[in-house]
Amino acid sequence: MIYIPTIGIMVNTGKKKAIELGNRFLEFLQDRSLPYLVEPGSAGCYKGVNRAGSFEEVQEKVDYLFIFGGDGTLLRAAGKFCGTGIPLLGINVGSLGFMTVIEADFLYEAAEELLAGNFTITSRMMIASSVYRDGEKIYCSHGLNDAVISRGDNQNLLRLNFYIDEEFIAEYQGDGMIAATPTGSTAYSLSAGGPIINPGLDVMLLTPICPHNLYIRPMVIRSDEQVRIKPRTKSGGMRISTDGRSTCSLSNNDEIIVERSDNEVKMIHFPDRNFYRILRDKMKLGKF
Incomplete structure (x- = not known):
């Protein structure tokens, strides 16, 4: 039997782009009949969604949490979900986004990689x-x-x-x-x-x-x-x-x-987006 993970959704409710991208991702999950839950702080952005869960329900049922926003949104998610063991994946709709490593254009590619198991989970102190x-x-x-x-x-x-x-x-x-x-x-x-x-x-x-x-x-x-x-x-x-x-x-x-x-925070990483590549791309390291 193939295990199908439940995806959690958290968005920066103050950013229109984050809300819209989150909505399109919900449609992506619905089209594939994939289970998901929207965390309670983000549920108000999606009135037609009937899969909003309490924090306890999200903590119990969600396997991976997708976070739509910038590094500030990911830090808030870390504060809420640290110690739960739920791995976090940040989707950058901010400016620099050093911790939100997935750019919006690569969201669906990253989702497919995750569903295929092509990722690792690391612990951050x-x-x-x-x-x-x-x-x-x-x-x-x-x-x-x-x-x-x-x-x-x-x-x-x-x-x-x-x-x-x-x-x-x-x-x-x-x-x-x-x-x-x-x-x-x-x-x-x-x-x-x-x-x-x-x-x-x-x-x-x-x-x-x-x-x-x-x-x-x-x-x-x-x-x-x-x-x-x-x-x-x-x-x-x-x-x-x-x-x-x-x-x-x-x-x-x-x-x-x-x-x-x-407490620790679990983070999702993909093979082609290691720390040094992110450092080079985000910080423009070595570029003049």
Whole structure:
């Protein structure tokens, strides 16, 4: 008996192109009598669809989740579906789309490859960031890309003390700190001068944002090491954000813990779209 997978659909509901492409993909699935479910946040875009499922139903029945949008949409999907084991495939209708590796023109080709079994599934590590105030945990969030400590609306330099596994590393002044996964190394960290890291590596990246100390440079550490950061800035306005979504205001003497998350995200990859080819095509690496 041939196993027929159930396809999940998630779209960026704020992008008309994503909604239209998702609708055409639904017709593709219907024409082939393939089972599918539309996740609840996207169901309102397709009024005639009678296969909208609750989150629990999607989690239980969906084998692969197709995400129509940009990298931001995929990050939201990662936040919702991390730990479920459902592999994600991003269809790019954004601008750069480094993680949404399938361009709209290749959607149906990718779907046929998936149905034929010509793909692999990889695991991407996530990071967990927590904030403690007076010994009490007031914030915890998990991210596929990064956790960012920033000045927020504070116009002064931040003064940060940071430690790795209880070992004091440095005190420095600057605009903040980025703790990134290998997946997130091509996002904000790259803009701040951090290195590009293959997402298959088991490491974490610490990238200072505009440090005033010339000796402070990005660091790559083991993923099983814990990072502890203590702000020493008297004025307020500081914030921490995870994947640009979940945020928390910080106060002087808060303690921020960043470490590898217990959750992972499964991603679908095709043989002709490996990391280095995507890097060359999306980042224009080696082109003048």
